[in-house]
Amino acid sequence: MRTIWITVRTSLVLMLLCTLLYHLTVTGIAQAVLPYEADGSILYNEDNEPIGSALVGQTFTEPQYFHSRVSSIEYDAAGSGSPNYAPSNEELITRTKEAAEAWKQANPGSPLNQLPIDLVTNSGSGLDPHISPEGALVQIPRISERTGIAAAELEKLVAEHTAGRELGIFGEPRVNVLMLNLELQQLLNK
Amino acid sequence: MTTAGFISIAVTLLLILLLARPAGHYLARAFDYERTGLDRIFLPAEKLICRLGGIRGDNQTWKQYAFTLVLSNSVMIVITYLIFRFQSFLPLNPGNIGNMEPTLALNTAISFMTNTNLQHYSGESGLSYLSQMVAIVFLMFTAPASALSVIMAFIRGLAGKPLGNFFVDLIRSITRALLPIAFIAALAFVCLGVPQTLEPAAVVTTLEGAEQQIARGPVASFLSIKELGNNGGGFFGVNSAHPLENPNALSNLIQILLMMLITTATPFAYGKMVGSPKQGRVLFVSMMMLFLLMLGVSISAEQAGNPLLNSLGIEDSQGSMEGKEVRFGLAQSSLYSVVTTASETGAVNTMHDTLTPIGGMVTIANMMLNTVFGGIGAGFLNVLMYAMIAVFLSGLMVGRTPEFLGKKIEGKEMKLIAATLLVHPVLILVPSAIALALQPDSISNPGFHGLTQVLYEYTSSAANNGSGFEGLGDNTPFWNLSTGIVMYIGRYFAMVALLAVAASLAAKNAVPVSAGTFRTDNRLFAGVFIGVVLIVGALTFFPALVMGPIAEHLTLKP
Numbered sequence: 134m135r136t137i138w139i140t141v142r143t144s145l146v147l148m149l150l151c152t153l154l155y156h157l158t159v160t161g162i163a164q165a166v167l168p169y170e171a172d173g174s175i176l177y178n179e180d181n182e183p184i185g186s187a188l189v190g191q192t193f194t195e196p197q198y199f200h201s202r203v204s205s206i207e208y209d210a211a212g213s214g215s216p217n218y219a220p221s222n223e224e225l226i227t228r229t230k231e232a233a234e235a236w237k238q239a240n241p242g243s244p245l246n247q248l249p250i251d252l253v254t255n256s257g258s259g260l261d262p263h264i265s266p267e268g269a270l271v272q273i274p275r276i277s278e279r280t281g282i283a284a285a286e287l288e289k290l291v292a293e294h295t296a297g298r299e300l301g302i303f304g305e306p307r308v309n310v311l312m313l314n315l316e317l318q319q320l321l322n323k
Numbered sequence: 324m325t326t327a328g329f330i331s332i333a334v335t336l337l338l339i340l341l342l343a344r345p346a347g348h349y350l351a352r353a354f355d356y357e358r359t360g361l362d363r364i365f366l367p368a369e370k371l372i373c374r375l376g377g378i379r380g381d382n383q384t385w386k387q388y389a390f391t392l393v394l395s396n397s398v399m400i401v402i403t404y405l406i407f408r409f410q411s412f413l414p415l416n417p418g419n420i421g422n423m424e425p426t427l428a429l430n431t432a433i434s435f436m437t438n439t440n441l442q443h444y445s446g447e448s449g450l451s452y453l454s455q456m457v458a459i460v461f462l463m464f465t466a467p468a469s470a471l472s473v474i475m476a477f478i479r480g481l482a483g484k485p486l487g488n489f490f491v492d493l494i495r496s497i498t499r500a501l502l503p504i505a506f507i508a509a510l511a512f513v514c515l516g517v518p519q520t521l522e523p524a525a526v527v528t529t530l531e532g533a534e535q536q537i538a539r540g541p542v543a544s545f546l547s548i549k550e551l552g553n554n555g556g557g558f559f560g561v562n563s564a565h566p567l568e569n570p571n572a573l574s575n576l577i578q579i580l581l582m583m584l585i586t587t588a589t590p591f592a593y594g595k596m597v598g599s600p601k602q603g604r605v606l607f608v609s610m611m612m613l614f615l616l617m618l619g620v621s622i623s624a625e626q627a628g629n630p631l632l633n634s635l636g637i638e639d640s641q642g643s644m645e646g647k648e649v650r651f652g653l654a655q656s657s658l659y660s661v662v663t664t665a666s667e668t669g670a671v672n673t674m675h676d677t678l679t680p681i682g683g684m685v686t687i688a689n690m691m692l693n694t695v696f697g698g699i700g701a702g703f704l705n706v707l708m709y710a711m712i713a714v715f716l717s718g719l720m721v722g723r724t725p726e727f728l729g730k731k732i733e734g735k736e737m738k739l740i741a742a743t744l745l746v747h748p749v750l751i752l753v754p755s756a757i758a759l760a761l762q763p764d765s766i767s768n769p770g771f772h773g774l775t776q777v778l779y780e781y782t783s784s785a786a787n788n789g790s791g792f793e794g795l796g797d798n799t800p801f802w803n804l805s806t807g808i809v810m811y812i813g814r815y816f817a818m819v820a821l822l823a824v825a826a827s828l829a830a831k832n833a834v835p836v837s838a839g840t841f842r843t844d845n846r847l848f849a850g851v852f853i854g855v856v857l858i859v860g861a862l863t864f865f866p867a868l869v870m871g872p873i874a875e876h877l878t879l880k881p
Binding site: 136138139140144147148151153156158159160162164167182183185186188189190192193195198208210212213214215217218220223225226230245247250253255258260261262263265267268300302303307315318 | 394395509566628643644
């Protein structure tokens, strides 16, 4: 009985210390020092309207944009998730075949054997903001044809938006699709 | 895999290695109640918490210690259960999230109290900010603190000292290890882009003109204790695969280091506390070898990828990318999956359900063995149990009463150890069989993989890991209750039984070391230890693995 009483009292104390005090201190410091990161790296346009998060992917279906990876939740960041297909699941094979087929239709200028696997697979989160640099380069013929922007200029754009490994070691080179398309949009507006 | 991938893994392992020893010595000092320079800061706070909590701090017998552990943890389960059940009436609920269903609330409370963090809900939609920040995080501190207390009491017993007081250890674990490190790591995560806000989801208009909601919240402070405490429950549904919960490879690196920090430090703390650093080092090296074995298998399987997809004629040099994130790529995803299951954390940065069959098998095998470092406290407790089994088997082979740290291991200890050893496979295999018979509809992937999904769920529960093959439709009363029971027994049976072993050993007179003593601090012992872990693990679980991942692997032919 005494143990229960001690547990309840200690729990209340620890709840104050480890949860409220801890969270509020971290939140206070984060909001004061790094408000942009602390709020989720939200991007705004010239009219100060939020247009996305620099860290969260978006769906791109229009052919003049660079496309993101497959997402079963269509980049709905209210949640997150993937279909969790096992390697042996028929539906995974069917979906990938269809994606490859659709790719051939939409990108006659880029052969299938140049299509990197990240573009036809579902990311873990369904919100992956990145594609591989190869995945961006291989889309250039389509975009160039659509927009009339020279392929060389698009390649330069992709190169500018290719982030290297962290500290030169960790992770993989990648291209943030939203940032790339925002820049592309500026070119189109000109 | 690329050379850069190898280098990134090598550097990560080196950092783990560099941190383990000093962290271990720090833990040893903190839990041997030695005076340290940090007492000036910590002691007043600890005294205040003890006074407010009504804790006297007398030394406890093993029965009192074990009883206090189980009772206090159970009370905490009740407290948080009530919060989940009534979250809609409580403050800090900007998303207007409803009350949790009873079996789900019970499952969630047990899951977080047992350091499992199996999540049958989705963080974005299932929990209010209050539930996340207060109830869940409270357990994320007290669960690893409870286990750290138990392992320290166990080591004190082996060293022939009094076991100590559970509540004092619990509070020390939080004030001296978990809270300060979590605080610093949380700020580092914010610097790397992890949100920390009390605002509700952001609503934005995308480039193509659609509306996108972006869930966020106090993620950074949640994340740091999730990793450091080997908890693993994600703020977001997809855990550390979410770009806001793990924005880049540096945040990924810190997460890996946090997951491994205390569990790799424990063998060094053990060596110091029993007065023989070599004893701890041998166990550390043995576990590291098992770890490297698992990592090697995982990487080669993931790099080979899925033959069914690769045969479509696409460019597949990245390896298996289904369920993985581009920013981590193959090396860091594979490494993370091995680290999170070795340390029984259960955080994921890649979907384990989508791993190649052999890559997935590695993650299950880690949890089945439950001795490749293992979770805070609980893992090393298991390791010491296996060490005693190794000593016992060696003793049988040479026909001599086995000794461990100079204490004879006799019938009473071996009975308790054998029972503990058997509970783990029983908790995994029996419920899996029942679930396969009764709940075949929850399986989302057909064929052999379906069996692996069920096996994974109970292995993860019994080993208090908490990751999942998330395709499984597991939010039903059957799964909530059955995994709840498995998690509870998986957690407390071993702790109570092994505390009894420690107390029994502590009461014995030490046998002087002679030429005939089987040494537990050299290479021969490391070999025997690894052999015992692999043989006992393989014998128990091999048939199940053959029917699941191995069969799936063999059938993946284009």
